[in-house]
Amino acid sequence: MARTRTWVGIALAGALTVSLAGCSSTGGKRAEDARKAAAQGRAAVNTPRWTFAMITHSGDGDTFWDIVQNGAKQAAVKDNINFLYSHDDEAQQQAQLVDAAVDKKVDGIIVTLAKPDAMKAAVERARKAGIPVITVNSGSAESKAFGALTHIGQDETIAGEAVGDELNERGRKKALCVLHEQGNVGHEQRCAGMRKTFDGTVENLYVTGTNMPDVQSSIGAKLQADKSIDSVVTLGAPFADTAVKARQDAGSEAEIDTFDLNAKVAAELKDGTLGFAVDQQPWLQGYEAVDLLWLHRYNADVLGGGRPVLTGPQIITKDQAAELQRYADRGTR
Secondary structure, three states: OOOOEEOOOOOOOOHHHHHHHOOOOOHHHHHHHHHHHHHOOOOOOOOOOOEEEEEEOOOOOOHHHHHHHHHHHHHHHHOOOEEEEEEOOOHHHHHHHHHHHHHOOOOEEEEOOOOHHHHHHHHHHHHHOOOOEEEEOOOHHHHOOOOOOOEEEEOHHHHHHHHHHHHHHOOOOEEEEEEOOOOOHHHHHHHHHHHHHOOOEEEEEEOOOOOHHHHHHHHHHHHHHOOOOOEEEEOOHHHHHHHHHHHHHHOOOOEEEEEOOOHHHHHHHHOOOOOOEEEOOHHHHHHHHHHHHHHHHHHOOOOOOOOOEEEEOEEEOHHHHHHHHHHHHOOOO
16 A cells, blocks of 8 residues: 555544444445445335435535535435435635535534634524434534534644644755635634644635636745745645746746645546645545534434544645545545
C-alpha cells in the first residue's frame, strides 16, 4: 500500500453494516444483502419512509456538494428515506431553508454551519420542534452547543495543521492560502491551522469564488507581484485547476496544492500538476449523516460521544492518486 498520512481517522463507514452483523453467524449475509439492495435502488430495511432534509451553504455549481449528495442519496435509498436537498451560500437564506424544513415537519435535518451565528436560531427552532439535527462538514466547534446530535466532517484547524506539516516536508517557505468564501469560519480555521505548524510564511488571499475569472486573475497577479511564493493552497477542488492556470499566466513555479478531492484533482495529482490534496471524504459525510439520522430514528443511537465524527484530513499525493481516481471518477471520492 502506498504511503497515506491520516491525521484523524475516525471515519464510521458502515455503521449500519455493524448493527446488522452484530455477533450473529448470519450477520455477514445480512450486510451483503443490504449492500446489494442499495446498489439495486431498493431499501434494505422495512422502517417507515421518514423524510430527511439536508440544507448546505453551497453555492451554485460547487461540485464538492455533488459528491456529498451522492453519498446521502445512496444511504437514503438503503434506509428507505425520502431525501430533500436545498442550499444557499447566503447565510440568512440558508437559515430560511432550515425554517422551511421545520415547517414541513421533516423527520430529521442535516445542516452545515459555515456561518454559525446566522444559523443558530434556525437550528434551535428545529430542536424545539423535536426534529433531530446532525451538522455536517462545517461547524464542528458549534455543533454540540447548538444542540445537534453530532457533527460529521473534519476538524478544520487540524486539517490546516496537516497542510503546514506537509509543506514543511516539501521544503516550502511561503504559502498563499486562497479563501474563496468570505465569512466562512472553516476556511479561516484552515489557513490559521497552516500558519500554526508551517515553518514558513502564510499569506491569505480573498477571492470571489463564484467568479472563476476573478479567482484566476487574483492569484495570477499575486504570483507576479511576489516571486517568493512557492506554494498556493486552494480551499476547494474546483479552484485547484484555476490556480494552475494562474500559475501559468504568471510564469511562476509555485506548487499548487488543494483541499478536497475530485476526478480532476486525482488526475492532476497523478500527472504531477498538483502537489497534494487534503481529502475530507465528502461522500462519506453525506452517507453517514443520513445513516446516523436513520439509526437515531430507528434505535435512538448517537455516535461520537459528544465529539465530532471525523472523516479527515487525509493527505493524498501522487502515490495514491491512481488508486483513488477510479473512485473519484464514479463520484464517491
